[in-house]
Amino acid sequence: MRRGLIYGVCAGVLMLASMSGAFAQNRQQHSAPPKFKGDPLAPAKALAPKRPQSAKPPVEIVYFKGKLLSETQEMLSDVVLQDVVNQLWKQADAHGHEGEYNHFINISRILMLSNPHEFEPFDTSAHLLWSTDRVDEGLKVLKQGLEANPNNYYFYDEIGMHYVIRVKDYKAAIPYYEKAIALKCPWSSYNILATCYEKTGQPEKAIAILEKAAIYPENKVGQRRLRVMLEKYKGVKRGSSTP
The missing domain is CATH 1.25.40.10 (Tetratricopeptide repeat domain)
Incomplete structure (x- = not known):
């Protein structure tokens, strides 16, 4: 409906502009408007350009103009x-x-x-x-x-952050961050997901995510956290949910 309203306004502006332009041109060329007798379509026929015999039928010309x-x-x-x-x-x-x-x-x-x-x-x-x-x-x-x-990480990340910061519900945040890292996202999303895993008793998943995040050279925070968690959870076996 929004675009339809704008189309309507533009059509009106275009029509007024074309009418005013044609009227001004006519005023310059004629001291008085031409009079047509007989055929009611005579004004349109007189103003229309001459069409050679090999041209397409008038209906197609009208269609083309309508498309334009x-x-x-x-x-x-x-x-x-x-x-x-x-x-x-x-x-x-x-x-x-x-x-x-x-x-x-x-x-x-x-x-x-x-x-x-x-x-x-x-x-x-x-x-x-x-x-x-x-x-x-x-x-x-x-x-x-x-x-x-749905194909951009941004809102997955924002909703996950909402649950982490404002609700303190790390479990609710996890599926959103998991979807964020499945898309092209910054390393900060990996870091926060690791925090969510650790807060919900899944240190092995937190370590695995930090290992992926640590490959980013600028992710100093993730690299430091990985070292700390590897020391903290020495007894954790990959795939285990408890230390």
């Missing part, structure tokens, strides 16, 4: 849509700076609809909802982002 107009409408609608989105971002930022978080959240819901693959409206809205003690609503927003972007 449709493409133009789509192009213009994208321009209008992007301008609307930019203005909404400006309004959202202004409300955010003023501490008017409910306004920011409401505008962000529109931005989520305009482009569900843009992560920031989901992410920022969720954090603002959490900061105003609306934890369940914040989680719901993140899950909406995940539904729209």
Whole structure:
């Protein structure tokens, strides 16, 4: 419906522009509009370009012009849509700076609809909802982002972080981090998953994950934690859940 409304606006603008252009051109070429008698289609026939005998039938020409107009409408609608989105971002930022978080959240819901693959409206809205003690609503927003972007690690990671930091439910976080590391994700996701495994009595899995995370040269935290856990859980056999 959103795109349909924009198409309608663009079609109206395009029609008005073309009509006004044609009218101005006609005013320049003629002191008075031409008069046509008899055939009611005479104005259209007079203005239409002459078609050679080998040209395609008129119906196909009309179809071609209709397709061209449709493409133009789509192009213009994208321009209008992007301008609307930019203005909404400006309004959202202004409300955010003023501490008017409910306004920011409401505008962000529109931005989520305009482009569900843009992560920031989901992410920022969720954090603002959490900061105003609306934890369940914040989680719901993140899950909406995940539904729209199931092949990206980001929302798996964010939902997992929600359970770790705000709920302290490490068990609930595990399946989300497991899905995050199955996709292209930063080494920090591996580190947090290792913490979740250790907190839920699965040190062997924590060590195995840290071994994967430690291959990243910049992951100094994961490398240090791996050394500590190997020392701490010397008696752990791989595949065992208890030391």
